[in-house]
Amino acid sequence: MARVRYVFHPRYEMDLQGHVFPTQKYRLVRERLLAEGLARPEDFEEPEPITLDDLKIVHTPEYLDDLRHLRWTHRTMYSELPLTREIVEGFVLMAGGTWKATRLALQDGFGYHIGGGFHHAYSDHAEGFCYVNDLAYAIRRAQTEGLIERALVVDCDVHQGNGTAAIFRHDPSVFTFSIHQEELYPWPKEQSDWDIGLPLYTGDEVYLAELRAALEEIYRRFTPDLVVYQAGADPYREDQLANLRLSKEGLMERDRIVLGMAWQRRIPVVITLGGGYALRVEDTVEIHVNTARVARELASGQGEPA
Ligand SMILES: [Zn+2]
Known part of the structure; x- marks a missing residue:
């Protein structure tokens, strides 16, 4: 049976000083994967250690310098997060985690990062709880090392993947797809290669039909x-920051479509968690764990065709 390996580090649980972003979800996802028998202790890998300097394949020197010196400037202030040494190091570590999970995906078919998905970070500034664009870093590094030529970003977070779209706007080797709530941050939207902006209160049926048709x-x-x-948990109907109406079952079907269509085509998938602001953090954790459940079903040949 093919295995799914996970990337995690305890330092992902950062002190965001009361912020709505629940960084404890990373530890809780790991604990629940173990408790439900979806992972064994030996299935967890650590992120690759990288430095701020390594991020220059994505981010500008001026922005990286602000992060290095914890400077509150027009480049850092739109993060809507505190700016501490611990937080900067946590974001850099998670970029190394998405890179590690990418390497696992290229070996195994799937690599699951219990972290990452920071799609609002631009090359030259932070935005929307995102300092480092780990998605862009992993793609650029895999290309630089000659491991891949072309990448497809499937961004199912409820917020548009504006930073990723802007970074790859003029790069034909990377196709950016984002399905999100239209009337919501970010304002204005960037232009992805394919955007689906859904109306308020869209539920499972419409969402899944739109997703499937676009990916085909x-x-x-x-x-x-x-x-x-980017498997954001925030299209969930009880999310505090958004207004789509997906059920947990609908989100799991979303995962089956995204992961199944790639698996059928033998294309490796790196999974990152993105957002998730359910009233009960356990719901966010369950949605993320279900994504791993679907990956394991497919990897073991039990998954239904998407
Ligand atoms: Zn989001």
Whole structure:
């Protein structure tokens, strides 16, 4: 049976000083994967240690210098997060985690990062709880090392993946797809290669039909060597920051579509967690754990075709 390996580090649980972003979810996802028998202790890997300097393949020197010196400037202040040494190091560590999970995906088919998905970070500034664009870092590094040529970003977070879209706007080797709530941050939206902006209160049926149809058409046009999945939990109907109405079952079906269509085509998928602000953090954790459940089902040949 093929295995799914996970990347995690205890330092992902950062002190955000009362912020709505629940960084304890990373530890809780790990604990629940173990408790439910979806992972064994030996299935967890540590992030690759990288430095701020390594991030220059994505971020500008001026912005990285602000992060290095914890300077509150027009480049850092739109993070809507505190700016401490611990937080900067946590974001850098998670970029190393998405890179590690990418390498696992290229070996195993899936690599699951219990972290990452910071799609609002631009090359030259922070935004929306995101300091470092780990998705762009993993893609650029895999390309630089000659491991892949083309990547497809499937961004299912309820917020548009504006930073990622802007970073790859003029790069035909990376196809950016984002399905999100239209009337919501970010304002204005960037232009991805394919955007689906959904109306308020969209539920499972419409969401899943739109997602499936778009991915089928994208795979007709574009053949990636790697899929980078931002599996945000915030399209959930009880999310505090958004207004879509997906159920947990609907979100799991979303995972089956995204992961299944790639698996059928033998395209490796790196999974990152992105956002999730359910009233009960356990719901966010369950949604993320379900994504791992679907990956394991597919890897072991038990998954239904998408
Ligand atoms: Zn989000």
